Amino acid sequence: MDQLTPGEKYSPYRIFSAERWAEFRADTPLTLAEDEVRRLRSLNDPVDLDEIRRIYLTLSRLLSAHVEASQLLFRQRRVFFNSDNAVKTPFIIGIAGSVAVGKSTTARVLKELLQRWPSSPKVDLVTTDGFLLPNEVLRRENLMERKGFPESYDVGALLRFLSAIKSGQPDVQAPLYSHMTYDVLPGAYVTIDRPDILIFEGINVLQTRDLPQDGKFVPFVSDFFDFSIYIDADEKLVHHWYIDRFMRLRETAFKNPESFFHRYSQLSEEAARAIAEGLWTNINLKNLTENILPTRPRADLVLRKGANHLIEEVALRKL
Ligand SMILES: Nc1ncnc2c1ncn2[C@@H]1O[C@H](COP(=O)(O)OP(=O)(O)O)[C@@H](O)[C@H]1O
Ligand SMILES: CC(C)(COP(=O)(O)O)[C@@H](O)C(=O)NCCC(=O)O
Numbered sequence: 001m002d003q004l005t006p007g008e009k010y011s012p013y014r015i016f017s018a019e020r021w022a023e024f025r026a027d028t029p030l031t032l033a034e035d036e037v038r039r040l041r042s043l044n045d046p047v048d049l050d051e052i053r054r055i056y057l058t059l060s061r062l063l064s065a066h067v068e069a070s071q072l073l074f075r076q077r078r079v080f081f082n083s084d085n086a087v088k089t090p091f092i093i094g095i096a097g098s099v100a101v102g103k104s105t106t107a108r109v110l111k112e113l114l115q116r117w118p119s120s121p122k123v124d125l126v127t128t129d130g131f132l133l134p135n136e137v138l139r140r141e142n143l144m145e146r147k148g149f150p151e152s153y154d155v156g157a158l159l160r161f162l163s164a165i166k167s168g169q170p171d172v173q174a175p176l177y178s179h180m181t182y183d184v185l186p187g188a189y190v191t192i193d194r195p196d197i198l199i200f201e202g203i204n205v206l207q208t209r210d211l212p213q214d215g216k217f218v219p220f221v222s223d224f225f226d227f228s229i230y231i232d233a234d235e236k237l238v239h240h241w242y243i244d245r246f247m248r249l250r251e252t253a254f255k256n257p258e259s260f261f262h263r264y265s266q267l268s269e270e271a272a273r274a275i276a277e278g279l280w281t282n283i284n285l286k287n288l289t290e291n292i293l294p295t296r297p298r299a300d301l302v303l304r305k306g307a308n309h310l311i312e313e314v315a316l317r318k319l
Helices: 018-022 034-042 049-080 103-114 135-140 155-166 235-251 262-266 269-298
Strands: 013-017 091-097 123-127 172-178 183-192 197-201 227-233 301-305 311-317
Touching (some): 049 103, 049 301, 091 103, 103 123, 123 183, 155 172, 235 262, 235 269
Parallel strands (some): 091 227
Antiparallel strands (some): 013 311, 301 311
């Protein structure tokens, strides 16, 4: 039995060092088969395989235990209520955290790992940027400098989407965003058809809003989650990752004349860096401090990253 520190005893979280977390290998196949390694590599994500073995396999095992428990509960309720035609609904995992902390990368890796479990062969992934208001609306409302802030999303559409998924509806559409045009794609959707797991990823997924004055019930996005993860890192590290990604995109995606940020690929490195610093400080850091970090205590699990995106600590909410 581990000793709990006095602070931890009454905290809602159990805290694990990465080393301790990695030890939870038990009897399940916590190894990667060759074709899985190939699939993970084909994602072209920079997460190294040792880190996947060390942290993400244990996490996928824990999540799969939650999925199996919820499926068992569903079956027992069906027997209890004698309702053969009850529909199974997807298990929804929310992933929150700052811009550039690594949400999309983690979501893609988890999708690959989770779909190998027999209880969840079908895992889908949706990002909340598709629910941003179109640039045309953001410009009209003077919100272009507030992209990613709570008021820049169509929260109604977001809640309708999750509500449809959680009620077991087939073929639910989610709108898509393009980082190339820096705008939502008009008329473009991804169709989500009753997956076993839906991973729903975005900076705003653990946010709450004041309830409207008229007393009508309005759910929070996280009311639809079965499990939520917050990816955390020191602000200085995330700043570095944001600038790094921007400068890399300048050498690649921004070179495309169709790219919204094409003009930045034409600037000197110094001038482009200054633009990135401005976007970080005036938009993303502000949003992190005011709207994202305050949602961290609502997560079921916090992954705390250090340099090079390596997970240093895992905090798991006590049941
Ligand atoms: N585990 C990781 N190891 C190494 N680099 C990573 C890892 N996760 C993310 N990155 C890099 O950090 C940057 C931000 O990651 P991304 O997943 O795009 O963040 P977000 O979706 O939170 O904006 C990208 O350049 C990405 O390649
Ligand atoms: C699109 C984003 C708001 C992230 O959205 P998310 O998928 O987390 O809902 C963000 O990547 C972004 O573009 N922020 C605006 C400032 C900037 O260009 O970095």
